[in-house]
Amino acid sequence: MLNVSIAPLEVQKPSQPLLSQPINLTEVFPNSSRLFVGFSAATGTATSYQYILSWSFCTNGGSLQTLNISRLPEVPQPRSEHKNYSQLITILLGFIATMGLGVLIGVYLFKKCKYAEVTEEWEKEFGAHRFSYESLYKATKGFNKDGFLGKGGFGEVYRGTLLLSREIAVKRMFHNDDQGVKQFVSEVVSMRCLKHRNLVPLLGYCRRKHELLLVSEYMPNGSLDEHLFDDEKLVLSWPQRLVILKGIASALCYLHTGADQVVLHRDIKASNILLDGEFNGRLGILEWLGFMTMESMHAQQEPLEL
Incomplete structure (x- = not known):
């Protein structure tokens, strides 16, 4: 059975699918056929994220594994560009600070050797x-x-x-x-x-x-x-x-x-x-x-x- 439901992420899954169609895949793919299973999605010119939290597939005519909806993992939150920039800036500032400290130490050691005196x-x-x-x-x-x-x-x-x-x-x-x-x-x-x-x-x-x-x-x-x-x-x-x-x-x-x-x-x-x-x-x-x-x-x- 192919069920298609559409709803916002924050809303519970609709009780009635938008599209429901029984499909007998054994008629389409004989047992002797090699099968490739995958997923694809398209959003046109828009930008969005698609997540597959769980899936079940069977080709030997047996029953499919029952999916426990309550045990599905949480939907990962998309990483904001602001956080990415913040991390990049933090790394860059850390690198600059390390280089600056190295330069200061180098200058100090150079001056110490350059102006070294003998005192008894x-x-x-x-x-x-x-x-x-x-x-x-x-x-x-x-x-x-x-x-x-x-x-x-x-x-x-x-x-x-x-x-x-x-x-x-x-x-x-x-x-x-x-x-x-x-x-x-x-x-x-x-x-x-x-x-x-x-x-x-x-x-x-x-x-x-x-x-x-x-x-x-x-x-x-x-x-x-x-x-x-x-x-x-x-x-x-x-x-x-x-x-x-x-x-x-x-x-x-x-x-x-x-x-x-x-x-x-x-x-x-x-x-x-x-x-x-x-x-x-x-x-x-x-x-x-x-x-x-x-x-x-x-x-x-x-x-x-x-």
């Missing part, structure tokens, strides 16, 4: 006089050649700008012997106690792997030898030269008699005399420290005591 227990007492390598790296724009001031026997000097537009000079030295580093740092901190208007103020230091970095104030007019021997530089007048000589003499007098302990410079020359913005002579401690300390490291000589 004995350096804690000098912590207030130590610059971070990151701050000096950024101040000199990665030790850019545009800020290169010169190269001496023991390192290179770069111009830099700290926060609040404070200009500095950074002397970058390399070494292979760590034995003299502690004494070097002690001397740097001791030199910060030297206060005189004709001494270049030494601000602090930094240590990274096999690098030693000394930080002092930047002298905008360069060194005295540039103005004496470089034709492209401004020629100093005799009064200016006299002021410079008096300033250096005053600085030496302070080192020999005015400081807490006698200090001998040992490397006074035109290239170690720097000129500030008003062409006052300043004796460079930074250059002398590099000479004294690196000589001690390589030759194993005792450096000059303060």
Whole structure:
């Protein structure tokens, strides 16, 4: 019996079928025939869902299995496009968040390796006089050649700008012997106690792997030898030269008699005399420290005591 009933999904099955027709399929399909059983449906241009919850079929002439309507599964609800979009957005946001976290971790590890420093227990007492390598790296724009001031026997000097537009000079030295580093740092901190208007103020230091970095104030007019021997530089007048000589003499007098302990410079020359913005002579401690300390490291000589 072929029964056709039509009703909305929320309404119970109609008691009377819309179409009822007895069909003897054994006459249509003999027992020896191969049968293919399937279902098809069409809705034209409309979109709809068709579900077959249960079916029974028999070809040997026996009785069909009785269908228990009460035990049929529930009709699955169609998936809304809104939920699909929500799931897609959730997955996409999760992927973006994971990638972003990975990038942040990568940047953190890169910066940690890039700005890694060497800090030992004995350096804690000098912590207030130590610059971070990151701050000096950024101040000199990665030790850019545009800020290169010169190269001496023991390192290179770069111009830099700290926060609040404070200009500095950074002397970058390399070494292979760590034995003299502690004494070097002690001397740097001791030199910060030297206060005189004709001494270049030494601000602090930094240590990274096999690098030693000394930080002092930047002298905008360069060194005295540039103005004496470089034709492209401004020629100093005799009064200016006299002021410079008096300033250096005053600085030496302070080192020999005015400081807490006698200090001998040992490397006074035109290239170690720097000129500030008003062409006052300043004796460079930074250059002398590099000479004294690196000589001690390589030759194993005792450096000059303060």
